[in-house]
Amino acid sequence: MNIFVFVKRVPDTESKIRIDRENNTIIEEELNFILSPYDEYAVEEALRVRETVGGKVTVFSIGPDEAKVVLKKALAMGADEAVLIKDDSPEAYDGLRIAKIISRLIKDKYPGYDLLLFGKQSVGADNAQVPAMVAEILGLPQVNVVTKLDIDDNKGTAIREIEGAAEKVSFPLPAVISAQKGLNEPRYETLKGIMMAKRKEIPLISLQDLGLTEEELLPRLELIKMDSPPAREAGKVIEEEPEDAAKKLVEFLHKEAKVI
């Protein structure tokens, strides 16, 4: 089974996001970057599928040289190969642009595959677009927001999360799957894995290598501005006997907030 996983380098979820208003970007200084949490579930799932049915796991990332860190992490977890598609352009928050790069990469350079795994969304852009777009461009079935995956020969079954319920989907391979929290518990890198990942060569592919024109790469979501969310003001805080506190709380909900 030939499994591809697509991962992204993102700011740690514990980070405060500061904005450079002049350039409509986030300020990267002082940020700690990590493998996007949902992508980590995707890497783990790829390794588990490989352990069950055999095969090879190749991990891809699109981004600057610094994105190699998340590829090294995936290698240290146990992925066989990693490839960086070098893209130094600023985050455009446009899923179609990324989906086009991935689809072209697969069609031209890596045409043999059985399973394409993604995180359900990157932490940051929060788009949840790329997996479905790649599936459409390559004409593949898709199951997104998956909490359980079973792969068997040339077909699979997945459970995907919806509002207050779950959907079971059966599909033929190759297919696109995106991982949701709950799919698995990602393993820690082993010392041996980290040593191997260090030595492993990560080939670079440029956007020019993929023959993508500037027009194709131009984001079509025009970022007008970035803001911090309106700050909330702290309200009233009380410290009283539980009965009195409960009474005052309910009075607030009823009379001021008018939610009950």
Added chain:
Amino acid sequence: MLLVYIEVREGKIKKASLETLSEGKRLADEMNMETAAVFVGSEVDGLASEAFNFGAGKVYILENSLLSQYSPSGYTEALFSLIEEIKPEILFMAATAMGKDLAPRLAAKLDVSIASDCTQVKVNKGELEVVRPIFAGKALASFRVKSSPVMATLRPNLFPLAEKAEVTGETIKKEADVGDDKANDRVVEVIRMEGNELDISEAEIIISGGRGMKGPENFDMLRELSSILPNAAVGASRSAVDSEWIDHQNQVGQTGKTVSPDLYMAFGISGAIQHLAGMTSSKFIVAVNKDPDAPIFKVADFGVIGDLFKVIPPLKEELKKVVEE
């Protein structure tokens, strides 16, 4: 034309779709544009009147027995054919589980970009501008969508429903031309979640618990509170979910759901940055926590410093009293 996809689950229209239609109608009126709605599936024509009542001037129904269950490929195929034919300028969907799955696939087929999970949409000099939270709400980004049709999904539970009008309009039924090979990712079974009927993304009131709940059994106290209140659901912080006290479907925050209910009640939640990002757009926030320095108090409209195990029992009684009145 502004076209809104209307999602049907178990024979009922999703409220989020009607919210999207209401907002779509408001914008379309501003742009002197026609508003239309589209349904996909089988046996959905009985629902068209509801779409008229919420602002659609025209309703399209794309039928095919293969589409009685959701399939992203199949639904994309059906909608694509209609869009090619009627060429709407704008296409909206609600950013529900289905909308988030279907809209990007359809966008790729139309070769257009899409603004996902928007919390504001407005017309500026004849062009549509959207605001969408990024980093789970730690920042807000405004965009113009430069491809056509302009596609966006709208966050559920945020845009107000239009006042219902008893009107009717033209219904256009079409047989969706979808081959079996094009619906190869069909849902074969819907599995209900016991006790989780109302999703936190759709709830008007969220009663959330964190590490201060001390164990899974104590979440029953929050479930009891939520059963007293209308349209309430139980949420949780990441640490409660990671301790396996409650399912991750209930998680609020950056690796969970971003929510904007009318009321968010946080019990024993200190307020880590990644949690606050997911809930600070709630209309009202109430917090109960032992630690007077907990960051949650910085965003709460009403805070109680105290032991939640002592506050919840009288709170339950007081709530009951007010709700019963």
